[in-house]
Amino acid sequence: MTDTDFTAEDFEAAKSWPFQEARSLIKRLDQMEKQGKPKDGPVVFETGYGPSGLPHIGTFGEVARTSMVRNAFEALTGRPSRIVCFSDDMDGLRKVPPNLPNQSLLEQNLQRPLSSIPDPFGTHESFSAHNNARLREFLDRFGFEYEFVSATDAYRSGRMDDAMMRMLEVYDEVLDILLPTLGEERRATYSPILPISPTTGRVLYVPLLERDAGTGDVVFEDEDGSRATINVKGGAAKLQWKADWAGRWYALGVDYEMSGEDLTESVRLSNRIVKALGGTPPAGFQYQLFLDEEGRKISKSKGNGLTIDQWLRYAAPESLSLYNFTAPKKAKKLYFDVIPKTADEYRTHVEKYEGQEGAKALDNPAWHIHRGDVPGVVPPVSFGLLLNIVDAGGIDDPAVLRGFVRKYRPGASEAEMAATEPLIGYAINYFHDFVLPKKSYRAPTEQEAQALGILAETLDGMSGEEDEGTLQTAVFDAGKAVEFKNLRDWFRAIYEVVFGQSEGPRMGPFAKIYGPKETAELIRGALARTHQEGGTGA
Structure with a gap:
């Protein structure tokens, strides 16, 4: 348009x-x-x-x-x-x-x-x-x-x-x-x-x-x-x-x-x-001026903010434009954790633009970022999902990551795959610099270990042809089977026990791109690690 x-x-x-x-x-x-x-x-x-x-x-x-x-x-x-x-x-x-x-x-x-x-x-x-x-x-x-x-x-x-x-x-x-x-x-x-x-x-x-x-x-x-x-x-x-x-x-x-x-x-x-x-x-x-992670004004002399080159190590310049476009009269924190979210928000805006008309399209940040010439192609996966694949398997081989993307989106065009190339590099850089140093696995409770075992068994029995919704339902069902009162606690347990972090991917899309059998193996590996380190938590 x-x-x-x-x-x-x-x-x-x-x-x-x-x-x-x-x-x-x-x-x-x-x-x-x-x-x-x-x-x-x-x-x-x-x-x-x-x-x-x-x-x-x-x-x-x-x-x-x-x-x-x-x-x-x-x-x-x-x-x-x-x-x-x-x-x-x-x-x-x-x-x-x-x-x-x-x-x-x-x-x-x-x-x-x-x-x-x-x-x-x-x-x-x-x-x-x-x-x-x-x-x-x-x-x-x-x-x-x-x-x-x-x-x-x-x-x-x-x-x-x-x-x-x-x-x-x-x-x-x-x-x-x-x-x-x-x-x-x-x-x-x-x-x-x-x-x-x-x-x-x-x-x-x-x-x-x-x-x-x-x-x-x-x-x-x-x-x-x-x-x-x-x-x-x-x-x-x-x-x-x-x-x-x-x-x-x-x-x-x-x-x-x-x-x-x-x-x-x-x-x-x-x-x-x-x-x-x-x-x-x-x-x-x-x-409004940018703030650092602690809510203090960013100062060049203090060096408490991000540089342009630091941002561009982990995301495209268009994502930085989006961060500047969004709510300029509101003080916002500018630190590394905002980059993946902003990168995915940019992708979402570009993806939505093609189906928008009139003033709605003109108010889309992508129209302003690209001066009206919005690209018609986006990567077939989000930055967050790709980062989770890198995270889950410790994978930093671009060829292997391309294979995961092809498996997840077999109909992706060559242009879409080309758009994925820089995203792969950004995800690998971000994982090594920020995710890996902060990983901290914990032992599951008996209830969590039981639910993880059920989920692993269910995923292991799947063919890989299931859609994201079916895979997501399997995750919910495993939590319900052991009567989690709050399913948020169940998802947090998956992230902390399996991924070593407090937040993580939406499990349906993750299992789809990573593979249900591979995800089952990932869960069993986490449970085995826990067993070797001394059993489940209280």
Whole structure:
């Protein structure tokens, strides 16, 4: 199904959050037109990047979510748009990240713009050039459409000149917005315009002693105590955070930008500043930050979160897009245990898409993840089921796993089997890294041992041609035969005794793909192990 298969009514009826955000942007553009400030040219979406560190999972999330809103906006309006990925590479380096090489080199360049600091890796002309290149490789790897903009290029090329001159004109008004938010000591020296020392090249956090809004000249005290004069145009100065964000919106004509909930106050102040400049604040929303397994906010410095490469060792990038799509305004835990579930949810969404129509299809996350071009093929098995096969038999031979899949889904097409290939690798990686180290088998109670024996005998007598429902019923019947009061306890016993974990597969599909006789042997092996280790539990 392509976008040409949808009607205008379908798009208007779509309710998923990217469409809601797109409508918020449309409303902003309509208001601008009514105010006599119609938008000329493509509508501009922006994401920001701080190149003092490498791209991370938050960078992915912001670009992915912004792309989803842009896609929905273009579907609703047909208007051209572009995404600007803005690198703040003219910021001064305030501290040296501990995980970088050549620490002494970076220490010697503190407070200098990132684009003026030698590359500690020795591969590019500057520190920021190295990280900007990594950012672009990162974005290209995931197929994002974007226009890269360097702050250094924007300032030095004159692209920010009008914003700098306008900031001088409304300097006092901007101070009135920002000074009440600062401590007493910082208020005494604060300036929204930061000169760059003509002698040391460092970004200076000093007050402006004189300023001329007509010429752009400003006077300040340089690091050696002398009075220096520069012109704010051409990259001899830059805007300080909050003022810089507003100045960027003003200079680039940004119409939409989202941000983390930790920047709520910054957004509020930057909105006021861009209005003072004569611009219109962009539409956008604050998303919630990810949490670690303990419910703490993920921090790059603490290293308590997942990296992109870690996620991609265990699941496809589309699953990471789904994790970012789902409930962006809700704080969610981001740790390894969420990966299998998210991978299978992605497969389910793609599988459902083909049978959906109208707004229901447009609200399917797969439509947003694939920008309307949803693949028509999914693996014939779920990640969870494949992982359970790897788990049950300790199997890490891809050829053997392919055989299990063929046995379970004999009618699977070559395309479906090809789609299974990466899934096999992900399952093997996840099993070795997370499942195997945590395995802990326990002895069954007498009741559990009796039920397991009955189940093994029943499965052993089956041909293998039975469907999943019949196999699942056999499991239920074994639990009922020994009068389990709560069949949940019976299933938990299977997982803990046979699989060595507290949760496990739905047994019908598992026995179908693994084979009923093989499953019976697995159960008998667990009972034999228990016997060798000292019998049943109390």
